[in-house]
Amino acid sequence: MTEELLRAERTTVGYHGVPALRDFSLSLSAGEMLTLLGPNGAGKTSALLSLVGLLPLMDGQVTALGKPVGKRFPPYALARAGVSLVPDDRGLFPGLTVREHLRLARRRPSKAREEAVFERFAALRSLRNRQVGLLSGGEQQMLAIAKALLAEPKVLMVDEMSLGLAPKVVQEMLPAIRAMARDEQIGVLLVEQHVELALSVADRGIILNHGRTVLAGPAATLLDRRSEVESAYFSSAESVEPHGR
Numbered sequence: 421m422t423e424e425l426l427r428a429e430r431t432t433v434g435y436h437g438v439p440a441l442r443d444f445s446l447s448l449s450a451g452e453m454l455t456l457l458g459p460n461g462a463g464k465t466s467a468l469l470s471l472v473g474l475l476p477l478m479d480g481q482v483t484a485l486g487k488p489v490g491k492r493f494p495p496y497a498l499a500r501a502g503v504s505l506v507p508d509d510r511g512l513f514p515g516l517t518v519r520e521h522l523r524l525a526r527r528r529p530s531k532a533r534e535e536a537v538f539e540r541f542a543a544l545r546s547l548r549n550r551q552v553g554l555l556s557g558g559e560q561q562m563l564a565i566a567k568a569l570l571a572e573p574k575v576l577m578v579d580e581m582s583l584g585l586a587p588k589v590v591q592e593m594l595p596a597i598r599a600m601a602r603d604e605q606i607g608v609l610l611v612e613q614h615v616e617l618a619l620s621v622a623d624r625g626i627i628l629n630h631g632r633t634v635l636a637g638p639a640a641t642l643l644d645r646r647s648e649v650e651s652a653y654f655s656s657a658e659s660v661e662p663h664g665r
């Protein structure tokens with residue numbers, strides 16, 4: 421049986437007491453790639469933050485690697501246990517070089533591990549000694565993901581990987597992440613704006629709108645039902661059905 425790495429059960433999270441995501445459920449297994457889609461303000465980032473314990477739950481429960489996320493399993497402990505989040509600002513330091521970032525990810529990365537990551541993101545190899553502030557957006561994104569992968573995560577979450585990137589770069593990076601997820605049994609959760617591309621590499625998709633799950637299912641099915649996906653994107657707050665509450 422495939423190992424379940426992450427589970428959200430009917431969670432509600434928000435800001436200053438106002439829910440931004442309601443009744444949200446998700447399950448992510450080893451080697452699986454799940455994409456979280458939806459228009460601006462739908463609640464995608466809030467979902468990611470809640471899964472790593474950075475946004476407290478108003479209701480429901482999140483379980484990561486078999487343990488409830490909360491005071492006894494806080495964000496730093498999740499990161500140390502292998503639940504990794506690449507935020508949409510990439511979390512890089514402009515003054516440090518590529519190599520220094522990779523050292524930050526892991527004090528002594530094995531040569532084999534470094535090689536495996538460079539093989540997936542070949543463009544980084546020749547940039548090893550360059551300062552991150554001098555890299556292009558795509559190269560920085562590649563580094564942010566390479567850094568996360570170097571630490572051998574069990575779960576990798578990437579917020580808006582394609583933000584500001586040329587479609588060609590996204591087309592190269594998504595399959596690279598897909599392959600690494602499958603080969604190393606990493607559970608991957610991607611928040612994406614490139615709907616078709618994300619669904620073409622993911623196993624399953626969840627579409628959020630106005631803080632609710634409006635459509636979910638196997639990625640191939642969602643790709644076949646483009647008109648439903650489109651309506652899910654354009655549904656108004658009034659038409660978003662509460663899930664059983």
Ligand SMILES: Nc1ncnc2c1ncn2[C@@H]1O[C@H](COP(=O)(O)OP(=O)(O)OP(=O)(O)O)[C@@H](O)[C@H]1O
Nearest residue numbers: 435436440441458459460461462463464465466467
């Ligand atoms: N720090 C905050 N304080 C108050 N409200 C917030 C905060 N962060 C997000 N929100 C609100 O929560 C809702 C969901 O935001 P969230 O960032 O999760 O959406 P998103 O789907 O990731 O959007 P985008 O695609 O634009 O990044 C929005 O209405 C947003 O205005």
